[in-house]
Amino acid sequence: MTQVVGHRPYRPAGFVVRKEAFANKTLVHNYGHGGGGISLSWGSSALAVDQVIYSGHKQAAIIGGGIMGLTTARLLQEAGWQVTIYSKSVARHTTSHVAGGEWGPFSVHDPLVSSPAFKRQIQTAAKIAHQTFSSMVGEHYGVSWTELYSMSKKPPEPHGEFDQFYPFKQQYGPGSASLCQ
Numbered sequence: 001m002t003q004v005v006g007h008r009p010y011r012p013a014g015f016v017v018r019k020e021a022f023a024n025k026t027l028v029h030n031y032g033h034g035g036g037g038i039s040l041s042w043g044s045s046a047l048a049v050d051q052v053i054y055s056g057h058k059q060a061a062i063i064g065g066g067i068m069g070l071t072t073a074r075l076l077q078e079a080g081w082q083v084t085i086y087s088k089s090v091a092r093h094t095t096s097h098v099a100g101g102e103w104g105p106f107s108v109h110d111p112l113v114s115s116p117a118f119k120r121q122i123q124t125a126a127k128i129a130h131q132t133f134s135s136m137v138g139e140h141y142g143v144s145w146t147e148l149y150s151m152s153k154k155p156p157e158p159h160g161e162f163d164q165f166y167p168f169k170q171q172y173g174p175g176s177a178s179l180c181q
């Protein structure tokens with residue numbers, strides 16, 4: 001039996017938040033978040049909302065009921081918009097639903113390919129998203145702080161892209177920590 005568990009569409013140049021005219025409407029794209037869409041959701045969707053918030057309109061159709069569609073819809077609702085979500089599938093059939101849900105906007109772009117403008121975009125999105133998830137910690141939303149361990153044969157990058165969000169980073173050498181039993 002084949003079990004489809006989702007995919008992580010990745011663009012070396014990074015995820016797309018961009019508006020364009022579409023007949024008499026404004027179409028805002030918000031896609032391509034690779035392995036970091038849950039992490040970036042509130043931030044990327046805030047950037048998407050920012051594209052239309054002063055347009056004078058108050059009605060939106062959201063296409064897609066994954067994390068990007070839902071966070072965009074929520075932000076627009078909070079700004080007083082009337083929102084309708086159109087989606088091929090909902091909740092447990094979306095990629096968002098099967099994601100690990102760990103905060104870490106990694107595998108989202110190739111830093112050797114992405115532009116300086118994109119690097120600013122991902123930092124802004126990460127910052128907004130991190131602040132939003134931090135404010136949601138607790139049983140009500142099911143968001144919690146947790147320790148995160150990763151193993152590597154290579155030493156960590158001295159200045160990682162998202163180091164600012166991991167202020168208590170600690171490096172262990174061979175034999176200096178007993179993590180597994």
Ligand SMILES: Cc1cc2nc3c(=O)[nH]c(=O)nc-3n(C[C@H](O)[C@H](O)[C@H](O)COP(=O)(O)OP(=O)(O)OC[C@H]3O[C@@H](n4cnc5c(N)ncnc54)[C@H](O)[C@@H]3O)c2cc1C
Binds near residue numbers: 005035039065067
């Ligand atoms: C196994 C796995 C683990 C992951 N773990 C993490 C993690 O720990 N942390 C993290 O930040 N990210 C993680 N990710 C990445 C993250 O899940 C994605 O980046 C994110 O879910 C993408 O959200 P989305 O809303 O763009 O897409 P989706 O969740 O795929 O939602 C797309 C929506 O659009 C709808 N749709 C599609 N086509 C149409 C159409 N033609 N018409 C109408 N509706 C349509 C779909 O039905 C769906 O509702 C993981 C991904 C996978 C696969």
